[in-house]
Amino acid sequence: MATGVPISELCEEVTCSICLEFFRDPVTVDNCGHSFCRVCLTQSWGEMGAEASCPQCRGAAQTGNLRPNWLLANIVEKVERLNHLEKSVGEEKRAEGKGTVCEKHQESLKLFCQEDQVLICVVCDRSKEHKHHEVIPLEEAFQEYKDKFHTYLEILAKEKETIVACKADTEKESQHLLEQTESEKQKMAAGFRQLHRFLEEKEQILLAQMEKLIQEIAREKDEHLARLSKELASLESLTLEMEEKVQQPASELLQDVRSPLQRCEENIEERFENPVALPLELKWRIQDICDLNCFLEVVMKQFQDTLVSGLQLQEANVTLDPDTAHPHLILSEDCTSVREGDEAQDLPDNPERFDQFAAVLGCKGFTSGRHFWEVTVGCEGGWAVGVSRKSVRRKGAIEFSPEEGIWAVEKWLGGYNAFIGPHYEPLILSGELRRIRVYLNYHVGRVAFFDVDTAAPLYIFSGASFSGETLFPFFWVHLKAQLDLSP
Numbered sequence: 001m002a003t004g005v006p007i008s009e010l011c012e013e014v015t016c017s018i019c020l021e022f023f024r025d026p027v028t029v030d031n032c033g034h035s036f037c038r039v040c041l042t043q044s045w046g047e048m049g050a051e052a053s054c055p056q057c058r059g060a061a062q063t064g065n066l067r068p069n070w071l072l073a074n075i076v077e078k079v080e081r082l083n084h085l086e087k088s089v090g091e092e093k094r095a096e097g098k099g100t101v102c103e104k105h106q107e108s109l110k111l112f113c114q115e116d117q118v119l120i121c122v123v124c125d126r127s128k129e130h131k132h133h134e135v136i137p138l139e140e141a142f143q144e145y146k147d148k149f150h151t152y153l154e155i156l157a158k159e160k161e162t163i164v165a166c167k168a169d170t171e172k173e174s175q176h177l178l179e180q181t182e183s184e185k186q187k188m189a190a191g192f193r194q195l196h197r198f199l200e201e202k203e204q205i206l207l208a209q210m211e212k213l214i215q216e217i218a219r220e221k222d223e224h225l226a227r228l229s230k231e232l233a234s235l236e237s238l239t240l241e242m243e244e245k246v247q248q249p250a251s252e253l254l255q256d257v258r259s260p261l262q263r264c265e266e267n268i269e270e271r272f273e274n275p276v277a278l279p280l281e282l283k284w285r286i287q288d289i290c291d292l293n294c295f296l297e298v299v300m301k302q303f304q305d306t307l308v309s310g311l312q313l314q315e316a317n318v319t320l321d322p323d324t325a326h327p328h329l330i331l332s333e334d335c336t337s338v339r340e341g342d343e344a345q346d347l348p349d350n351p352e353r354f355d356q357f358a359a360v361l362g363c364k365g366f367t368s369g370r371h372f373w374e375v376t377v378g379c380e381g382g383w384a385v386g387v388s389r390k391s392v393r394r395k396g397a398i399e400f401s402p403e404e405g406i407w408a409v410e411k412w413l414g415g416y417n418a419f420i421g422p423h424y425e426p427l428i429l430s431g432e433l434r435r436i437r438v439y440l441n442y443h444v445g446r447v448a449f450f451d452v453d454t455a456a457p458l459y460i461f462s463g464a465s466f467s468g469e470t471l472f473p474f475f476w477v478h479l480k481a482q483l484d485l486s487p
Helices: 007-013 038-048 070-097 122-126 138-192 197-246 258-269 280-298 303-309
Strands: 026-029 035-037 066-068 111-113 118-120 135-137 329-331 337-340 359-361 370-377 382-389 406-412 415-419 424-426 435-441 446-451 457-461 471-478 482-484
Touching: 007 070, 026 038, 026 070, 035 038, 038 066, 111 122, 111 138, 135 138, 138 197, 138 258, 138 280, 197 258, 197 280, 280 370, 280 435, 280 446, 337 471, 370 382, 382 435, 382 446, 406 457, 406 471, 415 457, 471 482
Parallel strands: none
Antiparallel strands: 026 035, 026 066, 111 118, 111 135, 329 337, 337 482, 359 471, 370 435, 370 482, 382 406, 382 471, 406 415, 415 424, 435 446, 446 457
16 A cells, blocks of 8 residues: 555544544534544543633633534544554564574575574575585475474374373273272182181281272372373373474474474383383282182182282292203303203203203292292294193103193294194284293192283183192293393
8 A cells, every 4th residue: 555644644633632542532623623532622621610722722612512523533443444554564574574584694594504403594604604514495494394393293193192092991901900809809708708717817818908909909090090191291282382383484483493303202202111001010919819719719728828928929039950951051150041052062961851852940849839930032033931840751852731741832933822732822912022921820720921011911721730749940942042030
């Protein structure tokens, strides 16, 4: 819009000399022709008393003869519109010009330094500060970093979906654990009613422990959900920041790209690996409760000695027995790890030693109770871990099956299986196993295997009859595999 008169001069012409604001309901004094806001003029005359005069020229005026100035009112309205439009255009120009001119050289910021990640001008590009830096046009940098922000937004969205799913899984899993614990609590109460006064005392102790376990499960659930909610809130905040960032014009988006990208990278790197799983000890303690109920049904006479330890599950300190190791096996000095060597060692062929399969037993055997130990398994070769009878054959070919006296799981040819003889049963896993927990409940004839990382059961042998025979931890390695029993 072109005009010969500045808007500021027009604003002065339509300003009331009393309130110094734009005229509101302007009226004109007849004698002199000066105009004022109706309210301003009547208030001014009210202060003067009986003798009214024009506030501007001090000429005499008649208070009852005020004419509305409609033309001036229309002009005021149009000037207000022009004034508002001029302010809006000025603000837009200032916003567009902000950050687009180099403060040092007063040149347009049309380049972007990749190394320093800042906007620079052509003079900056030739300076010593950026002489050897990689510099690209502003438009190219804008598109590149905008694409990066979009990529991180997609990652954040997936992270958000994962945590939301984790919250739902945690709710479902904790509820299942509570129901299972409550169910086992009722079964145990029924079993205790069949016992004498000694067992009634132990009943109260165990029920109190189970009640505490229920409280621990509920507490762990609340704490876990709180952590997930915190992570979700953090992701939502970062997502909002990223969304706002990608909506900014190039000059603003590229002014501070390092800080939000670094926070996003750190946030993604710090994601916890397994947010769904509740503490493994809670699940194993519930498994103990189930086994204890089975024990009540199967071995009532031996129940008194077993209850002394309550719900405590004994961790076995397993070491390897060199006298049973196949000549190709190499044991560590502390007998806590084993691997297959290239050549057979010159070892005595004693009756306890395996001579055909590269197997070895643990030093300590078990004749009662509940025990567990953990084994770190490698990704290479083949291996098997489990338990075996003391009477298992050591010479010649043997079959890794319960009929042979071995309860074990294996990795062979890239797959995982349970030995059930004469066939194998494949194990369904979501990834590579890293550490296995072997669980033995001698009295109820149970040998179970769990993935330590997820607490998921791998396979459970139930109803075995050990007939009072000693059971030993069993290990087999092949093709350069290695097993480790250290914590």
